[in-house]
Amino acid sequence: MRIDWIKQFFLFAAIPLLATSVLAKDPDFKAPAEYVGPPKPLHAATNRAFQGIPSMAVTPGGRLWATWYASKTPGEDANNYVVLSTSSDQGATWKEVLVVDPDEEGPVRTFDPELWMAPDGKLRLAWAQSIGHDGTVAGVWFLETDEPESAQPTWKKPVRVTDGVMMCKPTVLASGDWVLPASTWRKTDNSAKMVVSDDHGKTWSIRGACNVPPKVRAFDEHMFVERKDGSLWLLVRTRYGIGESVSTDGGKTWPELTPSTLAHPSARFFISRLNSGNLLLVKHGPIDKPTGRSHLMAFLSTDDGKSWSNGFLLDERAGVSYPDGQQTPDGLIRIIYDFSRTGDRNILMATFREEDVAAGKPVSKDVKLRQVVSKASGGMKKAKP
Template sequence: MNRTIPLAVCFILSTLGVLQAQDSSFLAPPKYVGPPQTVHAVTNRAFTGIPSLAVSRGGRLWATWYAGKTPREDANNYVVLSTSGNGGETWEEVLVVDPDENGPVRAYDPELWIAPDGKLRLIWAQAVGHLGTIAGVWFLEIEDPDVEQPVYGEAKRVTDGIMMCKPLVLSTGEWALPASTWRETDESARMIVSVDQGKTWAQRGGCNVPKDVRAFDEHIFVERNDGSIWLLARTKYGIGESVSTDRRKTWPELTPSKIAHPSARFFIRRLASGNLLLVKHGPIEKKTGRSHLMAFVSNDDGETWKGGLMLDERAGVSYPDGQQDTNGVIHIVYDYNRTKDRHILFASFREEDVAAGKAITDSVKLRQVISDASGE
């Protein structure tokens, strides 16, 4: 089968000299998508981290992360998909996305999303090396996320860049991806939009992160009640923000937000109540390291935050992501010590617990294990 290289990628390869021609294999679909093989066994992992979580309409939990046989983010990286049909009591790894086992192509930074059509999207980045400019966002559509064994179609590359946070369905019905060509380019925190339920995608503007604070973007969108879009992004100093008021076509340059945070991913999402949930490290106005993972709630579109439910105070916890299920329970996944303990964990709770800053319902369950690759 002949495959053509997108024009944007050709420009990057020719002008920046990032890759040799033989390394353009990252543009091809992964060579292996299927059940975990021996090489993917938990006992063969020296790296485990960067997770995401989604919940089907019927309550089945799904978690993804990436792993590797070396203790690094390198050419050995592959994506793991695990599921639980009993509320997280037990988990089974059912799928692996591995571009070529030993490299040079790596699959990494996965994300899970239940789209309005009810399908589960397993999303990941694929590239040679770590440059956001030559990475691509790949989708694998899983038809029925209520069943344990996933039935899926072909893996598809939908846009350039890396998508580290969940898509947003706008009030217009459009689907918006927060895809980034981080670090190397201006206006790297981009919005990629589909007007036809994911059949096609096109860029609709991008926010510029100043060069001196530019890191990995890992941006996320929130549609506010006034119709504006609030963009929050990771920077070297913590969390920056930009607000678009013209239907997402233009974005002011990123400026520091009022939310104190280390340079790490955070999670924000609108709840069924209409309030916003924020999961971050430490109190709202206090900058900590990658510890003290806490949940807060806002009833004024992020102007103020209340509560502060402690999910995990240990050093080495990071990268929260999650979803509220149809019963109102919030599930948040995160990692712990990616090259030592190699844990993927999740917490469950309700909005009331967050607002109170302590467990007041029987839904609070903390430090639940999804995967332990420590060998202990």
């Protein structure tokens, strides 16, 4: 998994030569995935040795959508495909309705999906598509529907919107601009990009980008926060945890990334503006105490990130990671995350309210933790060394 990126480097040691050869002759990684449709027997939850890295969205009518990626083999490899699941009963039951699989056994893989209910009322499923782990040749794809309340909506054709990988939620600025946090991670300067649309998603262009110092580059997985003073606060995953930069010109220029005061392992985090105007942050461990990928906690800030509450514990187990979520107009907050990607292979959801986070303990009647979205099994075992 991505926590062992050095191991992944050696695992994919043979791929760069293959990728160079394939990309030079065959643009398949830039072509739409060959299969976008109902799950086949190959994609059954009982034929997965790996699943994780989820995202979720909630429609205005209350339908829940969840996505993640999976594989019949136990890792992030050419067998990866994206899964889309939905629930009409507040997460009590789920049904997988769609997979995005470029070519089954590779070399192209789909991974790092994201779900977003955009201001235009459309549901968008995004994913990255590439060969191997090279974020410089990956592309961000959008699949959208006008029927987010339907269990079986009609989907438009997939569209490649920008280079790189988009691992976190888009942001809508006060100006109305839509912002994608796309990254050409690890190998390029100015990798943490701000990709903007001023025409409701019809066209996209890079407005600016932040440079992550080479020695601390990992998988940027960055997020943007528009502060009340109009500045843009950028938080980025690094090898040491979370780095930050602030733009005061609408995202055109960004000072080079520097360490933030938020203690964290090298892993994805989640930050969002709540209905109240306060900020919600979901990360591992206390604000100022580093941990591994355990103790997934939610924090509240009433002063635009200058200070944070003591934290509300969502799941203390080792092996929990990759939070993503959404607050709905009724105040409910739902956070999706994974647990034990090649062991238990769980996709889980936590439901709570802002007052629970502020109190640091359950005080509302709506707290539900470790709700099962998906549990996988089977697949191919790890090859013996």
